[in-house]
Amino acid sequence: MKRESAVDFGGVQFRIVRRQVKYTRIIYRKKDPVAIIPPGVSPRGVFEQNRERITRKIDAFRQAVQEAARLKVWHYSPEKFDSLLAGALADHSRYLGVEVREVKLRKMKRRWGTCYSDGKIILNRTICLLPPRLISFIVFHELLHMRFRNHGREFREAIRRRFPDYRDINRSFRLYGLRLLGD
Numbered sequence: 001m002k003r004e005s006a007v008d009f010g011g012v013q014f015r016i017v018r019r020q021v022k023y024t025r026i027i028y029r030k031k032d033p034v035a036i037i038p039p040g041v042s043p044r045g046v047f048e049q050n051r052e053r054i055t056r057k058i059d060a061f062r063q064a065v066q067e068a069a070r071l072k073v074w075h076y077s078p079e080k081f082d083s084l085l086a087g088a089l090a091d092h093s094r095y096l097g098v099e100v101r102e103v104k105l106r107k108m109k110r111r112w113g114t115c116y117s118d119g120k121i122i123l124n125r126t127i128c129l130l131p132p133r134l135i136s137f138i139v140f141h142e143l144l145h146m147r148f149r150n151h152g153r154e155f156r157e158a159i160r161r162r163f164p165d166y167r168d169i170n171r172s173f174r175l176y177g178l179r180l181l182g183d
Helices: 043-049 051-069 078-095 125-129 132-144 153-162 166-180
Strands: 001-011 012-018 025-028 033-036 102-106 114-117 120-124
Touching: 001 043, 001 166, 025 051, 051 125, 051 153, 051 166, 078 132, 102 125, 114 132, 120 125, 120 132, 125 132, 125 166, 132 153, 132 166
Parallel strands: 012 033, 102 120
Antiparallel strands: 001 012, 025 033, 114 120
């Protein structure tokens, strides 16, 4: 069951999505924030009960949108981007001892990439607008899924070893996601 409506809270329009979930959660998307609420729970009640926390989150989201608007969008020549991507693939696949069978670029609304167990990787074509360090991180992340299928402890430790600044990188991804990804 999925039913949608909207609620205005402090001048911000929240799209309300009803789903069979245990807890309410709010997701901040590019266009509008979304509140995912279980059936039978009052959206107004949720917003009133969590007024301060939601207000802080709205303020933080607005600040992040402003910060994202100031980010540099990179523009590589096709040759430079191909070279950058090929270098990251070769370096990280050698480091991890994995073999990439195929790499494709395609439009994706909410992801930077995805990996299949057969060695195929699909990357969001928007990555050609990211700084080299973030492109390298995406490639490493997807290749790492060939060794660890989920984001468990070993996966996270491998990320930390290869990218000690992973927290800064993740923050950059959130901001570039606001700037570049759809929805």
